[in-house]
Structure formats: structure tokens, C-alpha cells
Amino acid sequence: MKWLVGIVLAVVGVMLAGVGLIVMLLIDSDANATENTDGGGGLRGVPAEFRPWIFKADRACKHPEMTEAYLAAQLWQESKFSTKRDSSAISDMGAQGPAQFIDGTWATWGRDYDGNGKISRWDIGDAVMSQGALMCSLLGDAKASGYPGDPRALALAGYNAGWGAVQQFKGVPPIWFARRKGETEGETYAYVRIIMAKIKDFEGPGLLEVSGSGINADALRRAAARAGTPYSWGGGGPGGPSLGFCDGVNGYLNGECSASSTVGFDCSSLVQYAYWPTTKLPRVAAAQYGETSHRAVARDQLKPGDLLFWSKGGSGSIYHVAIYAGDGNVLHAPRTGRVIELQPLTSAMPADDYFGATRP
Known part of the structure; x- marks a missing residue:
């Protein structure tokens, strides 16, 4: 992988009323950094x-x-x-x-x-x-x-x-x-x-620096500290990263089962890990949506710590979840062969698959 010279694109302070959460995003050309x-x-x-x-x-x-x-x-x-x-x-x-x-x-x-x-x-x-x-x-x-x-x-x-x-x-x-x-x-x-x-x-500061207190701050901070950890299908949980597995479709890289030899997280285990044990979310993305869908959030009302979901058609077909990190960015585990990273919401996953957001 080629690492590009880091370029600071934005420094944004976001304060959330009631929880006193301040998020500063230092975005460079390679999103493999940690808090x-x-x-x-x-x-x-x-x-x-x-x-x-x-x-x-x-x-x-x-x-x-x-x-x-x-x-x-x-x-x-x-x-x-x-x-x-x-x-x-x-x-x-x-x-x-x-x-x-x-x-x-x-x-x-x-x-x-x-x-x-x-x-x-x-x-x-x-x-x-x-x-x-x-x-x-x-x-x-x-x-x-x-x-x-x-x-x-x-x-x-x-x-x-x-x-x-x-x-x-x-x-x-x-x-x-x-x-x-x-x-x-x-x-x-x-x-x-x-x-x-x-x-x-x-060199330089972490890509995502989080200060403040409250459930959202703690979850985002906990997830950000795992940035750079590999994606592993079926891997990870409340206790941290672990070996994953392949199911015949997922977990493969270049024709080989990568997940079974990779210690890491997949998208939903990262979210579960981030919010545990304060909020004990279920393991898979669709179940996490079902658990939090009664607190739906409009896209223009997103706050750091909110969960975003992508689907191929309805709540039963949700295939990906990410954590909103502020300033139009998400922190997530994208797919096999990648690592936990910060990406723009608009390009993190196919735009037409965006399903909605919830607040745990």
C-alpha cells in the first residue's frame, strides 16, 4: 500500500448539547490512523x-x-x-x-x-x-x-x-x-x-481526536482507538479483535479465506465493541438497526456517535453499519482487505444503498 503525504483538510469543533462532546477531525490522504x-x-x-x-x-x-x-x-x-x-x-x-x-x-x-x-x-x-x-x-x-x-x-x-x-x-x-x-x-x-x-x-496527531464525556463520546473514542486494525469477517466482539471465518461468500481475498487468519473486526463487531458494555448492542448490522430503529435520525441531524446503515432493500437486507464521526465523515470497518478507517459518508459505501441512521 502506498501512503500519501498527510494533508490537513479540516479542523472542526462540534459540541453536542447535553453531553459536552467535542470532536476534532484532522483528515489526511490516508485514513489509517488512531486516536x-x-x-x-x-x-x-x-x-x-x-x-x-x-x-x-x-x-x-x-x-x-x-x-x-x-x-x-x-x-x-x-x-x-x-x-x-x-x-x-x-x-x-x-x-x-x-x-x-x-x-x-x-x-x-x-x-x-x-x-x-x-x-x-x-x-x-x-x-x-x-x-x-x-x-x-x-x-x-x-x-x-x-x-x-x-x-x-x-x-x-x-x-x-x-x-x-x-x-x-x-x-x-x-x-x-x-x-x-x-x-x-x-x-x-x-x-x-x-x-x-x-x-x-x-508523524503528527491522530486522525480522530475525541474529548468530552457521555455514551457517544466514549463509543467514538473506543472505536477510534482501533483505527488501523484489519477487517476480519466474523471477527471481533465486545472483548476486542479476534480471528474471523469465511462463509462461502464473505471473508475471502484473492480467492483465499483471509478472515480465518486475520485478527480484527467486521463492521458490526466494531460497533458492538464501541458501545459495550454501556449499551449492549446485538452482533450483526441488521439486528443493531432493529434494536435502535425507534430512535431514527434524519441525515441532516446526524451527531457523532450515531449509527448509519446501508441496505440492498429494506431493513432485512442491511449489510453494513458505520459510526458517524462528525463533519460528514464516518468511522467504519469497510471490507476484507481494508482496515478500520475514517471516510466521507458520501463515498464510504454505495450512495444508493444508504438506508438511514439511528441513535443508540
Whole structure:
């Protein structure tokens, strides 16, 4: 997936009488960001499960060159934040997990940072904190080396090729180093270039910032903190994301059952999760409409936290639900292959299928 440079399009304050809810929307060209629920203001575009660990890893490093966006860009390049035990997070060189550690490096740097009694490259906490510790050490080596170039680039080269390669070339290895047949750039050169360019895409405030109190504020905030989490048909529930399943029609991507190996939410489980346990909505979109249809809301009267529904014909054919986020935008889990994201109401789903809105 190509990430576009973030462009702030709107800053909108919306106050809801009676609940004191203020919503600020910072809309960029890629809607894969999360709310700043961890007190940070410098990270966007990261799944909620990774955010606290990235902030913790950054705080543990004394070097100012280390930033949350730097770590996030590296994780994106390594695995696209994947924790699936397939080719997305297992390399042909034996590197594994979201931070792509090989056996030898993991034996040195791996720790049980999440305190669950095991040291695993697949545990997000262990992987990200170990990544941060290694990168912090490499930044120290880079700054002490006197080699020309950005210490961040030198550290990245050390992570990819080993610090010995950086010492060999007294800098980032040249473009021909580790180049495979048919490629124009060597692996390490491309690795450094891509990550350094990617940092800016993870910098800045969260896409959807919610403050205030009340049922609507809490639900929208809870859902926004899951932005970036993958869509998984049949996955998710009140307790959070989970593996989904395929039913013969839904859950497939490129002819394979994606849902059964993807931890995430579908559209209605995200809504159920957002409002639970204050409002215990049923599991599927049609049932959620039935539960709340007595509080119908006209389209020109929408408020953040309202539920919007799409149908192929009548209440019995409702196939999608989203949460209104204010300023003409919705927060939702669109479909297999996508993630929870913020989109304009007018283009989130087919316009002719819009069925109506309710207020839980």
C-alpha cells in the first residue's frame, strides 16, 4: 500500500448539547490512523495494539534521534504491522514477527517485555521493545562512529545488514550492496531509503481526536482507538479483535479465506465493541438497526456517535453499519482487505444503498 503525504483538510469543533462532546477531525490522504489515547501527539497511522509499545520504546531511549514515527516507519517496512504467521511476517532468511528478528539477533535482544512469561518475536510488546532497544544501541554506535550521513540512516542499515556492514563501508552500504538479480537497488540501500522517506507519514496527531464525556463520546473514542486494525469477517466482539471465518461468500481475498487468519473486526463487531458494555448492542448490522430503529435520525441531524446503515432493500437486507464521526465523515470497518478507517459518508459505501441512521 502506498501512503500519501498527510494533508490537513479540516479542523472542526462540534459540541453536542447535553453531553459536552467535542470532536476534532484532522483528515489526511490516508485514513489509517488512531486516536491519541496514550497521551502522545506525534504518531498516526499505527494500529492500536502497537501504539503503547512504540511510545514506551521511544521513551526508553536517550537518543533524540529516536522518535515514535521512526520506529513506526521501520515496523511498516518490516511487516506492515503484521502478526500473522505467514509470508507477511516471515522472511525467506528466517526473520520472524512484526519487527523481523532472526534467531541470532533475537537471542541477544529478545526480552519478555509484556510480562506474559514467554519471550516471543510474535508478541507485539516483546518485538517492539526489543526493536527499540536494538535501534537505540545502533543510534549510539552511529553517533560515536563519526561516519558521514544521518545517524538514523546508519542505524537502520545496521539493523538490516548488521553493524559490520556499516563499518565495512564507513556508512550506509552502497546501492549495489546485497542487490539481487533484476533489482536496481540493494536490499539495505532500499530499506534505508524507504524508511527515511516514510517517517513523515507517521508523524503528527491522530486522525480522530475525541474529548468530552457521555455514551457517544466514549463509543467514538473506543472505536477510534482501533483505527488501523484489519477487517476480519466474523471477527471481533465486545472483548476486542479476534480471528474471523469465511462463509462461502464473505471473508475471502484473492480467492483465499483471509478472515480465518486475520485478527480484527467486521463492521458490526466494531460497533458492538464501541458501545459495550454501556449499551449492549446485538452482533450483526441488521439486528443493531432493529434494536435502535425507534430512535431514527434524519441525515441532516446526524451527531457523532450515531449509527448509519446501508441496505440492498429494506431493513432485512442491511449489510453494513458505520459510526458517524462528525463533519460528514464516518468511522467504519469497510471490507476484507481494508482496515478500520475514517471516510466521507458520501463515498464510504454505495450512495444508493444508504438506508438511514439511528441513535443508540
